[in-house]
Amino acid sequence: MAIASLEEFYRHTASLIPENINKEIGHFNVFRIDELMARMREKGEMPYNRRAYYKISLIIGKNRAEYADKIIDIKKNALLFATPRIPYNYIPQDEQQAGHFCIFTADFLMPNKSGVVLDELPIFRPGGYPIFELTAEDKKELSSIFLKMHREIASNYAYKYDLIRNYVLELIHFGQKLQPATTLYNTHNASARVSLLFIELLERQFPIESAGQRLALRSAKDFADRLSVHVNHLNKVLKENTGKTTTVLIGARIAQEAKILLKQTDWNISEVAYSLGFEEVAHFSNFFKKQTGFAPLAFRR
Secondary structure, eight states, X not given: OOEEOHHHHHHHTTOOOOTTTTTSSSOEEEEEHHHHHHHTTTTOSOOSBEESSEEEEEEESOEEEEESSOEEEEOSEEEEEEOTTSOEEEEEOSSOOEEEXXXXXXXXXXXXXXSOOGGGSGXXXXXXXXXXXXXXXXXXXXXXXXXXHHHHHTSOOTTHHHHHHHHHHHHHHHHHHHSOHHHHSOOSSXXXXXXXXXXXXXXXXXXXXXXXXXXXOOSHHHHHHHHTSOHHHHHHHHHHHHSSOXXXXXXXXXXXXXXXXXXXXXXXXXXXXXXXXXXXXXXXXXXXXXXXXXXXXXXXX
16 A cells, blocks of 8 residues: 655655654644645645645645545635545645645654544544635634744744644644534434444444455444444444445445555455455456446556
8 A cells, every 4th residue: 555654745745854753753844835836846746645644734725635535626715634544635726825734643642742542533533524614714813823833843942842732733623613513522322322333443444554454344244243233223323324324334435445445556456355355356346336337447547
């Protein structure tokens, strides 16, 4: 699986690699989009893949974010959250680009520093909304936070990274407040709880990072057994909470991962099929074509 490391990020963006990139616990840096764009004129966009770091961007300008299963158009101002678990490609749509972004590793916000586990936050939870349109007032407030980051990282203040962690958390909480309340606060009824546990259990199996890795849970019964509920009950609550059946949700997520593996690895079709739990290549091909309308090889091309 192609995973962009921090070193690859700095090399691709023609940025100076900080001397302490491998010497400190965790990594953080912040950039101005217009300055970075100027350095990258001849480099092109970052390739579509998984990154080895988290990223929060204040985007000012017309852009497009491409994911394996969706394309999101950014008309003017937006706040974008990117996690290592979900690959994407970010493509400017005009020359007028501005804003800021910061990159950081999970260790930068490790629990003994901030008490935060990133993948447990609603903003980075699977199935969330990674991009938010902003008002002019939102843009002004977020710009102020990023400017503080720029100022602190250039300072000699001994505890500057502790202060920057607070700014990162402020960005995260700003984004979480923009989400619909239903994605932030789980209702306490059993139906919603089962639905949430199912989604987390499904997502925990991904990403597939080696051809020897294989999905353990593939059927509705697999998930029902793990959750200690009857398969009919699981299907009922998922239908109520998501509008989709258990089988449809599982199939859609496996198809999404199949697209990623076909685009981002050189594994042959049988290896992709095996990693996703298919015993026969023909079964995988039929499944993929039903989900996407393409045969696996045709999609890869």
